[in-house]
Every structure is written in C-alpha cells, then in structure tokens.
Amino acid sequence: MDHALTLDRVTKRFGSFTAVSELSLQVPKGCIYGFLGQNGAGKTTTIRMVMSIFHPDSGAISVLGHPDAREVKDRLGYLPEEKGLYKKMKTAEIVAYFGKLKGMDRSTANLRARELLTRFGLGDWLDKKCEAMSKGMGQKVQVLGTIIHEPELVILDEPFSGLDPVNRDTMRDLILDMKRQGRTVIFSTHGMEHAEQLCDYVMMIHKSKLQFAGTLAEIKSGRERGIQLDYDGDGRLLQQLPGAQHVNDHGKHAEIFLQPGHDPQQALRWLVDRVVVRRFDYREPSLHEIFVRTVEEANQRLLAAGVTR
Amino acid sequence: MANKTLLVAQREYLDNVRTKTFWLGILAFPVLLVISIGAGWVLNKLKETQSYAVLDPTEDRLGERIERAARTPEVTAFAKLLQDQAKQLPESLQGRRQGLLDGFGGDPQAPNEEAVQRLQKLMLDLPASDLDAAMRANKGFDSARKYQRRKLADLGLEGKPLDEQRKALAELVQKGTLFAYFEIGTDPLRSLADFKYVSNNLTDDALRSWYADAATRVVQKLRLASSGVDPAVAKQLQERVYFREQKVGSSGAAEDVKTGEKANKFAPVAFVYLLWIAVFTAAQMLLTNTVEEKSNRIIEVLLSSVSPLQLMAGKIWGIAATGLTIVGSWVLCALFGVWLAPRLITGLDLPLLDIVGNPLYLISFVVYFFFGYLLYAAILVGLGSVCNSLKEAQNLLQPVFLLLIVPLVSMMFIVQEPNGTVAKVLSYVPLFTPFTMMNRAGGPPEVYEYVVTGLILVVSVVVAFRAAGKVFRVGILMTGNPPKLKEVLGWLRAG
Structure with missing residues (x-):
C-alpha cells in the first residue's frame, strides 16, 4: 500500500526522558489522520521528527517515500503548535514569504498569497501588518502560509486551538478541501469531536507509547456500547440509575455505561420518569470516552508495573 | 540551498x-554630532552682551589702562585682519584701510594707544554682520561684542562721591541694566585685597576672568616699573620656553608640524x-x-x-x-x-x-x-x-x-x-x-x-x-x- 508517512519503531529521548518510544505508524495517502494524546504525550515530538526538525535516536521515518524528510521539505506543509508571525510584516508578504521558502518563485508566491487571503476572507488585510490582527485571523494567515505551496502532506499541530466556532468551521472546510484534492492531512488535537467528525484514521499516544491506531470503526468496534443521552433536568439523578457502571455527565448530554446484563430499554424507562429525554441512543462509546478510559487504563498498568514518573 | x-x-x-x-x-x-559641535558655537553666538561698569578710585586712572589691555588682543587681531586679508573685508573698510593701520607699524603686539582707541571705536561702530564675517575667519574677536563697558559718565555718575556711585551701580546690577561692576583697588602696588567684582550671576565667570587677566597684566607692569625694572627686561624675564613642534618628514629632515596633522593622528x-x-x-x-x-x-x-x-x-x-x-x-x-x-x-x-x-x-x-x-x-x-x-x-x-x-x-x-x-x-x-x-x-x-x-x-x-x-x-x-x-x-x- 502507498503511504504518505511511515514510522518504524521510532524512539526519541531528551537526556533521561523518553519522549517517544518505539512508535510505529503508517499514514495512507489521501486520508485525514488524527493524532490524539494528552499534553506532553509525545505528539509534537513525533511531528517534529517527521518534519526533520528533530532526528530520532533510533527507528526509521519515511516521508512521501523518502527515508530523509529533508529531501522532500518543499512538498510538506507544517503548522506548529505555537503559532507566531513576524509582527511587522504585511499579511500578504508573510504568506508569500513562506511560499518562497518552500521554493515557489517570487511572482507566483505573491499572486497566490493574495488570492488565498482574499478567498479566506482576509482581502481587506492584504497590506496590513500582522500585529494588527486578532488571534484567529493570525492563525488563518499561518495556515495559508502552510498550504500556499500546495504540499502533498500537511501536518497541523493543534489547528483548532484558540479559534471561535466560525473560524473552526473555516479550518475544518480547509482540511476537508485538502483531502478532496488528494492531499494527506495529519493533525493533532485535544478536541475529540473534531477527530471524530473529520478523521479517517486516528492514533493515540500516551506517555510516549502508542495506545491504538486505525480507522475510527476499527477502534470503536468490540468496545462496550453505551447510552448517549440528551436530556433536561437534574443530572445528579443519573448517578442513581440502577445498573449504571459509569456516567459521564456534561449537564445536557450524558454518556452512560451499564453493568453487564442490564437492559438499555429498562434504563430508558427509568430515565423517562425522571428527566426530559431529548435523544436516546445506544451505541459504541465516543472517542472522548475511549480517550479517557485509555488514559486511566494505561496509568493503572504503569502503576501496577511500579513505574513512576 | x-x-x-x-x-x-x-x-x-x-x-x-x-x-x-x-x-x-x-x-x-x-x-547629534553636528548639533553637539554646532551647539556650543550657536550658544556662544546667542549669549547676550554683558554690560559692565568700572568704579575707579585710583588717581592714575588704572581702569582705563586695564580696559585698553583687555581690548588689545581683539584690536590687534583686527589690525592684523586689515593688514593680511584686505580682500575679505567689507567694502566700507577697503578705502580706509591704510589710515586705520597708522600707528600699528613696527611691532603689531605694541601699537600706540591712539591707534588702538581709534580702531576699537571703529569696531564697536561697525555693523554686526560685517564684524561677524571678519570674526569668523579670525580668532581673538570673541570679547569685542560679548563684553561692553558702560562709562560712568553715560550712567550719569561721573564725579559723584564714591559711596553714591557704589549704591547706584549696585541698583543697576540689581535691575539687570548691568551684568556686573568692577571696583579697582586703591593701592595695587601693595595690596590686591580691595579689587571687587559685583554681580548677581554667580555661575557665569567668563567676564570676571577676562577682565582679571587684563588687570593682572596691567598691575604686573605697574609693579615692575615701580621696582625699577626695565619693561624690556621684565618682558624677557617673563617669557616662557616654547618648543616648536617638529617631526621627521619623508625627506628625512625635521620639518614643522602642520595644523591638523596632530588632529589627524x-x-x-x-x-x-x-x-x-x-x-x-x-x-x-x-x-x-x-x-x-x-x-x-x-x-x-x-x-x-x-x-x-x-x-x-x-x-x-x-x-x-x-x-x-x-x-x-x-x-x-x-x-x-x-x-x-x-x-x-x-x-x-x-x-x-x-x-x-x-x-x-x-x-x-x-x-x-x-x-x-x-x-x-x-x-x-x-x-x-x-x-x-x-x-x-x-x-x-x-x-x-x-x-x-x-x-x-x-x-x-x-x-x-x-x-x-x-x-x-x-x-x-x-x-x-x-x-x-x-x-x-x-x-x-x-x-x-x-x-x-x-x-x-x-x-x-x-x-x-x-x-x-x-x-x-x-x-x-x-x-x-x-x-x-x-x-x-x-x-x-x-x-
């Protein structure tokens, strides 16, 4: 199979600290791939290794079929987690500058920068300095700088953080657009709903180790199903549901897992009597639930193994 | 790459x-560089003329001699200008040049007093712009306009008792009409204790030291004369040793150091x-x-x-x-x-x-x-x-x-x-x-x-x-x- 990115038992240490441990991963071409994990789990280090900003201590990385990512730097697009712009530069200039750094010729880069900014609603800002922009606009400018050279593989570190809903939608459309054009998009996120809605594949890394990787369906299959409930009323009552093993209450939405042998139908009947049920669904757990459980289980395993960090 | x-x-x-x-x-x-260089020059230009009066109780009019001594450098400089750079002079002076220079003959350092007075009067009467043009090219003119003496006669104090004169001058200093007044000591041969300088400006000392230099020269001359020393001998005695600055030039012989050469180093x-x-x-x-x-x-x-x-x-x-x-x-x-x-x-x-x-x-x-x-x-x-x-x-x-x-x-x-x-x-x-x-x-x-x-x-x-x-x-x-x-x-x- 043709892969945009392959990691083979990649390990990276900083002194005595292991940031990424024996990570193997394959990202097929043309998909959207989500990198999940807590802060400090090793996502950014992995991404930096892919971008050949860091070099792995052991293992091999192949990007777009090349063993050395430096050879294909110009075919990659990268939006780092912490986003900065040159404050004194004009937006069109900086987007074009990023394009030129990726090997675009001057006039094409200038033209395309203006075109992109205009298309994404920043037409009035072309000749304004970056320092005048809001955070959301700045982030948009950065993303445009990431994709101006039409990279085959785009890696976005936390592209949604700090964006308002409208800009999140713009970002989402941009990612979907890239997929439609046959590009491969990898993004890391803390927002499980984004991963769930957008990604063909997801992987999760916890404390430097890969926990799971695959399509959403693969990851969810075989996992214990749960009740997805939208409701109005007193959430505390949900905890008293007979046979409830675990309740994630969000106030208006709750995810409830039952002990083995308990019937969701009976639970529904019980719930209808106590809260206003707006939606009731019995299905695979959400990615959110899987994430939280994975973290818990992994921590317990580590504790049991006597590993302390 | x-x-x-x-x-x-x-x-x-x-x-x-x-x-x-x-x-x-x-x-x-x-x-900033130009300003810092230019500022001093400009400030000096802007400095107002300081008027002073001289209270002179001495019988042999010591004040007048001091005044002349004080003015001599600028007058000789002016005379030198008339002599050497006739072409740069304003037209009004061109014609009268020779007449003005009468009395500056042999030794330009010791012109006769009449010639000095005549020239000094002319300098004070000259339009400022003409004099300025002349001054820029030559050093030694600084005091010509900076310090101006007001005669007691002009102030209406001539011939009045000394105490009254003092009081009146003090008032003029107080009012600002005068920047300062000097009082010449009565017995300069023996004591310098009663030479006085009265001013309300305690920071600008330039007038005082300028006038004191001239007074020192005059008093020295007086004292030398009174002890019977020949002025020529006195001058010789007071002469300082001056080594002419030279360097070994490219020809291998000693030659004079030119102006600017030192600055260049x-x-x-x-x-x-x-x-x-x-x-x-x-x-x-x-x-x-x-x-x-x-x-x-x-x-x-x-x-x-x-x-x-x-x-x-x-x-x-x-x-x-x-x-x-x-x-x-x-x-x-x-x-x-x-x-x-x-x-x-x-x-x-x-x-x-x-x-x-x-x-x-x-x-x-x-x-x-x-x-x-x-x-x-x-x-x-x-x-x-x-x-x-x-x-x-x-x-x-x-x-x-x-x-x-x-x-x-x-x-x-x-x-x-x-x-x-x-x-x-x-x-x-x-x-x-x-x-x-x-x-x-x-x-x-x-x-x-x-x-x-x-x-x-x-x-x-x-x-x-x-x-x-x-x-x-x-x-x-x-x-x-x-x-x-x-x-x-x-x-x-x-x-």
Whole structure:
C-alpha cells in the first residue's frame, strides 16, 4: 500500500526522558489522520521528527517515500503548535514569504498569497501588518502560509486551538478541501469531536507509547456500547440509575455505561420518569470516552508495573 | 540551498530597513554630532552682551589702562585682519584701510594707544554682520561684542562721591541694566585685597576672568616699573620656553608640524568609537531578533522549510547588510559634510575635513566593521539561540561586554602609541583586531601586520561561524533554562 508517512519503531529521548518510544505508524495517502494524546504525550515530538526538525535516536521515518524528510521539505506543509508571525510584516508578504521558502518563485508566491487571503476572507488585510490582527485571523494567515505551496502532506499541530466556532468551521472546510484534492492531512488535537467528525484514521499516544491506531470503526468496534443521552433536568439523578457502571455527565448530554446484563430499554424507562429525554441512543462509546478510559487504563498498568514518573 | 539563505537574509534586511525608526536612528547619529559641535558655537553666538561698569578710585586712572589691555588682543587681531586679508573685508573698510593701520607699524603686539582707541571705536561702530564675517575667519574677536563697558559718565555718575556711585551701580546690577561692576583697588602696588567684582550671576565667570587677566597684566607692569625694572627686561624675564613642534618628514629632515596633522593622528579614536557603536548595534540587533524569533516560536515554521544553518547564515547576512547600510550612510553623511561644510561656513578649519575624508580611515572603517560584525554576530547568534527571553540573553551577554570594554579603555593609549607593544599584542587578538587596527590607523601599522591580523581575523570568523552553527542547531529549539556551559561544549564536540 502507498503511504504518505511511515514510522518504524521510532524512539526519541531528551537526556533521561523518553519522549517517544518505539512508535510505529503508517499514514495512507489521501486520508485525514488524527493524532490524539494528552499534553506532553509525545505528539509534537513525533511531528517534529517527521518534519526533520528533530532526528530520532533510533527507528526509521519515511516521508512521501523518502527515508530523509529533508529531501522532500518543499512538498510538506507544517503548522506548529505555537503559532507566531513576524509582527511587522504585511499579511500578504508573510504568506508569500513562506511560499518562497518552500521554493515557489517570487511572482507566483505573491499572486497566490493574495488570492488565498482574499478567498479566506482576509482581502481587506492584504497590506496590513500582522500585529494588527486578532488571534484567529493570525492563525488563518499561518495556515495559508502552510498550504500556499500546495504540499502533498500537511501536518497541523493543534489547528483548532484558540479559534471561535466560525473560524473552526473555516479550518475544518480547509482540511476537508485538502483531502478532496488528494492531499494527506495529519493533525493533532485535544478536541475529540473534531477527530471524530473529520478523521479517517486516528492514533493515540500516551506517555510516549502508542495506545491504538486505525480507522475510527476499527477502534470503536468490540468496545462496550453505551447510552448517549440528551436530556433536561437534574443530572445528579443519573448517578442513581440502577445498573449504571459509569456516567459521564456534561449537564445536557450524558454518556452512560451499564453493568453487564442490564437492559438499555429498562434504563430508558427509568430515565423517562425522571428527566426530559431529548435523544436516546445506544451505541459504541465516543472517542472522548475511549480517550479517557485509555488514559486511566494505561496509568493503572504503569502503576501496577511500579513505574513512576 | 543558497537561495533560501538569501530569502531569509532579504527578509531580515527589509524588516529592519523598512521602518522609519531605523532611518531616524541612522540619521540621529550624524545629526547629534553636528548639533553637539554646532551647539556650543550657536550658544556662544546667542549669549547676550554683558554690560559692565568700572568704579575707579585710583588717581592714575588704572581702569582705563586695564580696559585698553583687555581690548588689545581683539584690536590687534583686527589690525592684523586689515593688514593680511584686505580682500575679505567689507567694502566700507577697503578705502580706509591704510589710515586705520597708522600707528600699528613696527611691532603689531605694541601699537600706540591712539591707534588702538581709534580702531576699537571703529569696531564697536561697525555693523554686526560685517564684524561677524571678519570674526569668523579670525580668532581673538570673541570679547569685542560679548563684553561692553558702560562709562560712568553715560550712567550719569561721573564725579559723584564714591559711596553714591557704589549704591547706584549696585541698583543697576540689581535691575539687570548691568551684568556686573568692577571696583579697582586703591593701592595695587601693595595690596590686591580691595579689587571687587559685583554681580548677581554667580555661575557665569567668563567676564570676571577676562577682565582679571587684563588687570593682572596691567598691575604686573605697574609693579615692575615701580621696582625699577626695565619693561624690556621684565618682558624677557617673563617669557616662557616654547618648543616648536617638529617631526621627521619623508625627506628625512625635521620639518614643522602642520595644523591638523596632530588632529589627524588622534582621529582614529573617533573612528574606533563609531566602529564600536556600529558593530554592537548590528550584533545586538541580531541577538534581539534571534531571541524574539525563538520566543514567538516562528522559528519552527522556518525550520520546516530551511535548515538551521541556512537560517542562521541568512540572519547573519541580512543583518550584515543592515549594518553596512548604517555604516555606509554614516560614511555618506561624512563625505557630504566634507563637501557641504566649506560651502556653508567660510574660513572653516580645513584639516578637519581632510581627516574625515581620509580614505585609509574610511576604508578601514567599513572593512573592519564588516569582519568585526561577523565575529561578534557569530558569538551573539549562538548566545541568542539558547536563550528564551531577552532578559536571559542580557545575563549571558555580560561576560561579552566585559571583553568589549578593552578596546574602549585602550583607545587613547593606543592612539598615543600606535606601534607600541600593547597595540601590537591586541592587534593579534581576533576579538580586538578590528578596533585595535582601526585605532592604529594613524600610525599606520606595517603592511605585514594588516595581512597577518587580517588572516587571523578571517580564520576566527570561519571558526566562530562553525561553532555558532553547532550551538544554533541544537539551541534554537530548546525551551526551558539555558544550557550549562558543559552542555554547550558537548554540542560543539558532537557536531
């Protein structure tokens, strides 16, 4: 199979600290791939290794079929987690500058920068300095700088953080657009709903180790199903549901897992009597639930193994 | 590859050069220089005429003699002007020239009193603009208009009792009509205790010392005469030994030192100072910029497109171009000044312009700026790459600044002994080579010294670049505390 990115038992240490441990991963071409994990789990280090900003201590990385990512730097697009712009530069200039750094010729880069900014609603800002922009606009400018050279593989570190809903939608459309054009998009996120809605594949890394990787369906299959409930009323009552093993209450939405042998139908009947049920669904757990459980289980395993960090 | 370095350099250059503050900063320097030179001159021009009166209870009118003695230098200077530079004189004076000079015959230092008085009166009557034009070209006119004596007769005090005169003069000083009045002592042969100067301005002492100089001369003459010493003998006795300054010229014989020649030897000091400022402005610019880029994390985007070495080289060259723009602008300002000044001000000290326009100085300045900058740039960019904030960077900079004091401290010393041991030794220390060699330019050093120190400097720049590259590559992505020296040394070895 043709892969945009392959990691083979990649390990990276900083002194005595292991940031990424024996990570193997394959990202097929043309998909959207989500990198999940807590802060400090090793996502950014992995991404930096892919971008050949860091070099792995052991293992091999192949990007777009090349063993050395430096050879294909110009075919990659990268939006780092912490986003900065040159404050004194004009937006069109900086987007074009990023394009030129990726090997675009001057006039094409200038033209395309203006075109992109205009298309994404920043037409009035072309000749304004970056320092005048809001955070959301700045982030948009950065993303445009990431994709101006039409990279085959785009890696976005936390592209949604700090964006308002409208800009999140713009970002989402941009990612979907890239997929439609046959590009491969990898993004890391803390927002499980984004991963769930957008990604063909997801992987999760916890404390430097890969926990799971695959399509959403693969990851969810075989996992214990749960009740997805939208409701109005007193959430505390949900905890008293007979046979409830675990309740994630969000106030208006709750995810409830039952002990083995308990019937969701009976639970529904019980719930209808106590809260206003707006939606009731019995299905695979959400990615959110899987994430939280994975973290818990992994921590317990580590504790049991006597590993302390 | 090189193309990307160029892109980074270009951006860096434009980023700096496009701002208004940059050009204001560049221009501020020559402008400040001109202002500080011009200000004293202008202020002196603006100074109001100080009027004074003289209370003279002596029988032999000592006051008048002092006044004449005080005015003699300016009058003789004026007479000399009439004699030597007739063509520059205003037309109104051309015709009367010969008449005015009567009595200034044989010894221009001792004109007869009548001639002095006549000329002095003319000077006071001349239109200010004419006199100013004459004054600009010649020293010695300063006091002509600055200090003006008001005669007691004009103040309506002639012949009144001494106490009444004192009271009236004190009132005039109080009112500001008079800046001050002098009272001549009654018995200058024996005691100087009752010479008085009465003024309410306690800070401006110029009038008092000017008048006191003249009074001293007069009193000395009086005392010498009263003790029976022949004035000619007295003058001889008082003469100071003066060594005429000469040097061994290119012909091998001793020849007089020309005006300006001495200044020329001291001139490198000014250039060293400018060089120092330029090198550190540019190197500091690089440091600030590196730390900023690192702290706002734009570095990561850049590193996904260019290699760390390309980035570093791009920044160094970009700022080098910025620095050369600064230095080039200064040189242009200097050349422009050299061209403009004689057209603006007549009779200016021309040797000064020769110094500013001296090609050895100008070329040394630009070349040593370039290599000095590169060396310090490599050090500072390495430093900057391991720091997360300007504050951290400043702490790390302190030892570098300690080194930097050396060229400043040794500046005057080296210019006095441009080929001395200290100067020679410092020339071979690459960190100091640019400053020391600039400093010695008045010497000037031997050609072989230029070659050898130049080679050492270039090799050091190359080594510093390599080392900086190794540190930069690791340091630029580091966050948290700056690394320890041991770690940095480890990087240097590892690379």
